[in-house]
Amino acid sequence: MAYYYSCHQPTPLNHSVVKIEIQQELTLERQAFDAQMRINNGLSNLQLENVEINITFADEDGNGIRATSDPNDTSAAFFIRVDSMDGITDISGSGTVPPSSSAEIHWLIIPAPGSGGVVPSGTLYYVGATLEYTLGGEAHTTQVTPDYIFVKPQPLLTLDYFLPMAVYADDAFTPEEYNGLTV
Numbered sequence: 001m002a003y004y005y006s007c008h009q010p011t012p013l014n015h016s017v018v019k020i021e022i023q024q025e026l027t028l029e030r031q032a033f034d035a036q037m038r039i040n041n042g043l044s045n046l047q048l049e050n051v052e053i054n055i056t057f058a059d060e061d062g063n064g065i066r067a068t069s070d071p072n073d074t075s076a077a078f079f080i081r082v083d084s085m086d087g088i089t090d091i092s093g094s095g096t097v098p099p100s101s102s103a104e105i106h107w108l109i110i111p112a113p114g115s116g117g118v119v120p121s122g123t124l125y126y127v128g129a130t131l132e133y134t135l136g137g138e139a140h141t142t143q144v145t146p147d148y149i150f151v152k153p154q155p156l157l158t159l160d161y162f163l164p165m166a167v168y169a170d171d172a173f174t175p176e177e178y179n180g181l182t183v
Contacts, residue, residue: 017042018131022147029116029154032108034083035127037144039103043135050134051088051095055080055107058146060124067109077115078125083108097133116153123151 017040024033035055041048057065057078067078088095088103097103109127117123128146132139 018129018142018144020127020129020144020147022127022149024149026122026150026152027111028152029111029113032110033149035107035109035147037105037107037129039088039097039105039131041097041099041101041103044100046136047099048097048133048135050093050132050139051091051097051103052093052132053091053105054130054132056128056130056146058126058128060126062126065125074112077112079110079112081108082106093132111151113154116151118153120152121150122153125149125151 019038021036021038022033023036027033037053039048039051055067057067059065065078066076067080068076069079069081070076071079082091083106084104085091085106086104087101088097088105091105095103111125115123115125126146126148129144131142131144134140
């Protein structure tokens with residue numbers, strides 16, 4: 001099931017539509033999911049310039065949650081990295097979306113161990129974004145309405161097993177040929 005949220009920049013031109021989507025509603029800790037953003041530039045003569053996108057995470061109360069792209073940072077609740085970009089080459093402040101075109105960005109997001117909480121139903125998180133860009137020399141900022149994901153805790157398994165007292169197997173000192181058979 002897909003959920004689409006859109007946010008229109010309140011200008012007389014109504015020049016762009018931005019959507020963020022998480023098709024998956026549920027994941028386990030340490031199991032990656034995809035977040036997709038689509039930016040549609042509806043103007044035929046101006047491009048969106050200096051595009052910068054910052055993904056935001058919040059808990060169900062709206063409190064900010066820390067995410068990182070550093071795989072060695074164990075203090076963050078989420079690991080995030082850009083997985084692919086189409087129609088734009090940069091989202092850190094120098095990207096452009098040409099007139100009458102669209103850009104699509106995918107992020108790979110991995111919940112860290114512990115981010116699912118302790119209850120079996122999991123923890124609700126919202127994933128949104130702040131989009132900053134320049135249009136005709138004027139700076140714009142758009143807060144993209146977040147989508148949601150439930151993160152369930154990683155299953156904790158305890159395995160009990162035993163080894164029999166006597167183990168029957170081939171004798172390690174048996175010659176390779178034994179009673180006329182190759183072992």
